[in-house]
Amino acid sequence: MNLIEQIDHWALTAPNAIAHISGDKRLTYGELRRRSDALAAHLTERFGNNRSPIAVLGHREPQMLIAFLGAVKSGRPYVPLDTVLPQQRIDKILAISRPALLLSPEDVTKLSSSAPFVPATRVQRDDPFYILFTSGSTGEPKGVIITLGCLEHFVAWMLREQKFVPLGETFLNTAPFSFDLSVMDLYCSLTTGSTLFSISRDLVANPKMLYRALGNSGSTTWVSTPSFAQMCLVEEKFSEGMLPRIRRFLFCGETLAAQTAARLLERFPRAQVWNMYGPTEATVATTSVRIDRSILEKYSALPVGRAMPGTDVFVVNRAGETLPANEQGEIVIAGPNVSLGYLGRTDLTEAVFFDHFGRRAYRTGDQGRFHDGFLFFEGRMDSQLKLSGYRIEPGDVEANLLALPSVREAVVTPVIKNGAAQSLAAFVVLSGQTERSHFELTQSLRRQLAERLPVYMLPRKFVFRDVFPLTANGKVDRARLAQSL
Numbered sequence: 059m060n061l062i063e064q065i066d067h068w069a070l071t072a073p074n075a076i077a078h079i080s081g082d083k084r085l086t087y088g089e090l091r092r093r094s095d096a097l098a099a100h101l102t103e104r105f106g107n108n109r110s111p112i113a114v115l116g117h118r119e120p121q122m123l124i125a126f127l128g129a130v131k132s133g134r135p136y137v138p139l140d141t142v143l144p145q146q147r148i149d150k151i152l153a154i155s156r157p158a159l160l161l162s163p164e165d166v167t168k169l170s171s172s173a174p175f176v177p178a179t180r181v182q183r184d185d186p187f188y189i190l191f192t193s194g195s196t197g198e199p200k201g202v203i204i205t206l207g208c209l210e211h212f213v214a215w216m217l218r219e220q221k222f223v224p225l226g227e228t229f230l231n232t233a234p235f236s237f238d239l240s241v242m243d244l245y246c247s248l249t250t251g252s253t254l255f256s257i258s259r260d261l262v263a264n265p266k267m268l269y270r271a272l273g274n275s276g277s278t279t280w281v282s283t284p285s286f287a288q289m290c291l292v293e294e295k296f297s298e299g300m301l302p303r304i305r306r307f308l309f310c311g312e313t314l315a316a317q318t319a320a321r322l323l324e325r326f327p328r329a330q331v332w333n334m335y336g337p338t339e340a341t342v343a344t345t346s347v348r349i350d351r352s353i354l355e356k357y358s359a360l361p362v363g364r365a366m367p368g369t370d371v372f373v374v375n376r377a378g379e380t381l382p383a384n385e386q387g388e389i390v391i392a393g394p395n396v397s398l399g400y401l402g403r404t405d406l407t408e409a410v411f412f413d414h415f416g417r418r419a420y421r422t423g424d425q426g427r428f429h430d431g432f433l434f435f436e437g438r439m440d441s442q443l444k445l446s447g448y449r450i451e452p453g454d455v456e457a458n459l460l461a462l463p464s465v466r467e468a469v470v471t472p473v474i475k476n477g478a479a480q481s482l483a484a485f486v487v488l489s490g491q492t493e494r495s496h497f498e499l500t501q502s503l504r505r506q507l508a509e510r511l512p513v514y515m516l517p518r519k520f521v522f523r524d525v526f527p528l529t530a531n532g533k534v535d536r537a538r539l540a541q542s543l
């Protein structure tokens with residue numbers, strides 16, 4: 059059975075089992091199969107052999123799941139888009155992905171209520187399954203192409219390692235579907251006949267409602283960024299009493315602080331805590347380690363684990379030579395979970411993807427080393443950074459600032475506190491003279507930038523300069539600007 063058949067299988071054996079809960083909406087496995095089949099038939103009738111992607115724009119609606127499966131059952135990959143994205147960012151992604159159709163939850167409801175009799179051909183192992191957009195350093199988002207084969211390799215590993223109980227798990231979905239962390243909860247849940255419990259953004263904005271929802275979720279498997287768990291830990295009641303069924307916390311996407319893991323183990327003594335690591339380009343996560351007391355006692359900076367079976371993870375020097383244990387270099391991933399590359403960007407693809415003894419390989423740009431058999435993540439080789447688990451290229455924010463008529467020069471740097479990026483700061487040279495105060499200018503730039511970029515990419519602080527300091531060879535002295543914060 060391939061992954062799609064595995065999901066459909068639950069419609070036969072447990073049609074009334076709940077596949078998804080989002081607010082007051084519920085979707086059963088029977089309905090998921092019937093509706094996604096109907097949507098696939100409509101897409102096939104309308105677009106025939108045209109295999110362009112299907113873009114899906116929504117938030118946590120059950121229709122998102124129907125649309126994802128409907129697209130792949132018609133042989134087309136989907137592009138998940140969250141409504142938190144500003145229109146200009148959505149337009150850029152649509153211009154790059156050139157979808158056959160953009161579906162809203164309402165469209166999905168209409169197109170999935172009846173099915174024309176048209177047999178649809180599903181995506182095969184080497185076909186794109188989804189295309190996920192991430193920040194690109196020139197201001198253009200990059201579309202990472204993930205095949206069915208990549209996804210199957212990842213999910214099969216998760217199922218073997220975590221031994222999820224079929225029909226017996228509730229997965230917490232905290233990440234938007236446009237962020238690849240959500241792929242972990244979504245497909246581990248659907249392939250095991252479990253329930254996906256979505257936490258929508260209005261819940262995250264209201265702590266009282268959030269804790270109530272968590273308490274009512276019946277979650278057995280927590281999937282989030284460490285930042286999300288840290289936020290929850292602020293509330294003392296966030297403990298076993300609130301989540302009595304919880305069996306495991308799965309973290310990925312950014313550094314898991316030892317203190318966060320320790321506090322979770324104290325508050326949830328019967329649950330396991332896992333640290334997982336990997337980029338979108340290698341399908342969600344490639345390494346994992348269970349963080350127990352012995353690991354906490356031994357390491358102050360936690361390991362990110364061992365590679366999934368069937369995939370090689372190694373560390374190379376600048377010449378691309380594999381380094382022995384304990385030496386720091388760039389982390390490379392080679393195996394069936396590595397993406398085909400960036401949609402429509404052969405230049406970017408060739409720069410970081412390559413063939414490694416017949417296997418697809420990806421240079422992550424992450425620095426790290428092996429020690430005691432574990433991989434340790436030790437920062438980036440470039441300026442890419444993470445804020446609350448979101449991947450950001452400062453160059454993306456700079457390019458969007460420079461696109462504003464009032465901005466002549468822009469440099470964006472992270473504000474670092476206790477060794478971690480806390481927010482972004484933008485240094486700006488304006489195009490002309492102005493009478494406006496710094497406060498007014500900041501408000502205006504933030505407002506204009508918010509039309510182009512998601513909220514998590516907006517600089518918190520703006521610093522205005524007449525000119526930028528230069529280095530000896532005439533480049534903008536970024537280090538000096540950052541030091542001046």
Ligand code: AMP
Nearest residue numbers: 310311312313334335336337338435449
């Ligand atoms: P994304 O493509 O958004 O999943 O971001 C991938 C990047 O997040 C990786 O290349 C790392 O820089 C960082 N990352 C992912 N997982 C971890 C982890 N467990 N610890 C530290 N950094 C991580």
